[in-house]
Amino acid sequence: MKKIFLFSLFSLVLFSCGSEDDICTSGEGTPRIKIKFKTQANNKLKSLDSIFVSADLGSGVQPVLAQKFPTDSIVIPLRVDDAPYTDIYVSLASKVPAGQVLNVSKIRINYTTKSQYVSPACGIKKTYENLNSVLINPNPVLNLEQTQTQITNEAKTSLYLIF
Template sequence: MKYFKFLVMICFIGMLFSCGGEDDICESGEGTPRMKVSFKNLANDKVRTLDSLYVAVDYGSGKVQLGKLTKIDSRLIPLRVDDSPYTDVYFRLADKGTESHVRVTYTTKTKYVSPGCGIKKSYENLSSELIQSNPVLKVEAGQNQIENEDKTNLFLLF
């Protein structure tokens, strides 16, 4: 019995000291940032709120629907994290409506953050090209690097 109490005490102390700290979760904004897209009116160049927006992204294995948002003035879109130099993004205003195709090209850099977060990718030299132009009529560049999700990287003009 004496050894049993000693064994239980050693296990309890071991569990107490083995609890991890902040390495388990990456929640302080250290992960790979997303591209911020905002919307403008082509006629007067003023920021616009959209009634609805459907977004799809091609991550290399076909389109992935990111879903619908309503009454929005900006949208955060994750870009590809493989070694591809571009990401194809598709925008629609209606569920079965016509779709605009925008190709976003960039260069990437990687940086090790922590065991919980892994590697953070940063995007530089962003440029965009409007391939299919309906309903988006024009694209306008914002900040040409993605360091965080605060500044707009791409403006879509409707």
């Protein structure tokens, strides 16, 4: 009886071990947009002391990033529903002194989405094609420089914000 129990327990442990496909950790999910910064005066890369980003991801404008230490790049999620664009709001401060206005740049990122099945654990991921960015409110961001027309992973910089 004891041998049957041990054999059953061993078999259960052996067959319950899943494959590597059970975990979605290798970056197979929907990619975010990678953004870096440049200065307008000399077009050189810039590091920001702080940056605050909000986005409308389908349920109203929500904060997605509050970076309060120096950084040279950020990654921001885009909408995963069937909307053809994502609005992103960028500011360099979270609060301003009384009597002043908070400067917020509005950037609209237009695209078409494509769905791709990844695995049972990861499900379906979206990739973004025909990327086109438009600066709607130019303060504090002064201009945009787009470097990619599609987002399939987060490795490449897709957009530069020029301050």
